[in-house]
Amino acid sequence: MxxxxxxxxxxxxxxxxxxxxxETLLLPAYRATFDRLREEGLYEGETPPEKYVLSGLGMLLEHIWQMVMPEVDQAVHRRADELLLKLQIEGMERGDGxxxxxxxxxxxxxxxxxxxxxxxxxxxxxxxxxxxxxxxxxxxxxxxxxxxxxxxxxxxxxxxxxxxxxxxxxxxxxxxxxxxxxxxxxxxxxxxxxxxxxxxxxxxxxxxxxxxxxxxxxxxxxxxxxx
Missing domain, CATH: 3.40.50.1000 (HAD superfamily/HAD-like)
Known part of the structure; x- marks a missing residue:
């Protein structure tokens, strides 16, 4: 009603x-997050399509990562949290967004x-x-x-x-x-x-x-x- x-x-x-x-802040940081995860040996393969992270906007981050990379350990999700936040803050400081x-x-x-x-x-x-x-x-x-x-x-x-x-x-x-x-x-x-x-x-x-x-x-x- x-x-x-x-x-x-x-x-x-x-x-x-x-x-x-x-997306003006998120997508560059999202791509860089997966570059770092690969460098650290925590993720293999191509970066998941951006549509997955965009469709999850408004959800809790833990649920977003479950959609983006459901096959990996939760420890990788938590590292992705850290990296994404760090890279977005750096982007804000540069005036992105x-x-x-x-x-x-x-x-x-x-x-x-x-x-x-x-x-x-x-x-x-x-x-x-x-x-x-x-x-x-x-x-x-x-x-x-x-x-x-x-x-x-x-x-x-x-x-x-x-x-x-x-x-x-x-x-x-x-x-x-x-x-x-x-x-x-x-x-x-x-x-x-x-x-x-x-x-x-x-x-x-x-x-x-x-x-x-x-x-x-x-x-x-x-x-x-x-x-």
Whole structure:
């Protein structure tokens, strides 16, 4: 059942595929990760097709590696975690990675309207905080408001969002994201869900249960102002 739209006290954003064009940072680091795994004798053969890692965006990393290289030991998955994070951080430091059009302006507009802004991501802590820092968005989000499954060891995004709401005393919020895990996390916590329909990483039908869908991030301002 759809949740009625009301003006929110806060907005909780997914990161990859919602605010950040993940592939602009991820794919070079993904290719370099497999170069390093081969050098270290931990992986043989060609780098798995990029479609596997892209289709897993929004999932926990352990589940992504199970799709990308299901035949290897979990120790290799953990080493891949380390390498991918290190290489992505190095990429951020070089200025790699892009936000979707209108993200910075829209977040500033939401903040100026008094809306509290948060992140809830299934990514690793240093990656999530690094993207926000290197993109110059830190001051727009609530202090301590960048939540990641990597930091809090949650098993689902619904649990992560519940923790965020409780810790920050948020009583009404919109969940904004591009994957079914965002829709499920929002509705599990009684939130209005905005589905972001522009990244293209998801499977068909993932956003069917969202309460509203947007084709451009800047549409959020219009939605808020019309509520």
């Amino acid at each position: 759809a949740i009625a739209i009301t003006k929110p006290e806060a907005m909780i954003f997914d990161l990859d595929g919602t605010l950040f064009q993940t 892009k936000l979707y059009d209108g993200v910075a302006h829209t977040l500033q507009g939401l903040r100026s309207r008094g809306i509290r802004l948060f992140i809830a991501s299934n990514g690793l802590e240093d990656y999530v905080k690094g993207v926000i820092r290197y993109q110059g968005l830190e001051t727009l989000f609530e202090p301590g408001g960048l939540y990641s499954a990597g930091e809090y060891r949650t098993r689902s995004k619904a649990d992560l969002v519940r923790m965020l709401l409780d810790r920050h005393g948020v009583s009404s919020a919109w969940m904004v994201g591009d994957r079914s895990s965002d829709v499920e996390a929002g509705h599990a916590n009684g939130l209005f869900v905005v589905g972001c329909d522009y990244a293209g990483f998801r499977k068909e039908g993932e956003l069917d249960q969202a309460d509203v869908r947007i084709a451009d991030f800047s549409e959020l301002l219009k939605l808020v102002d019309e509520t």
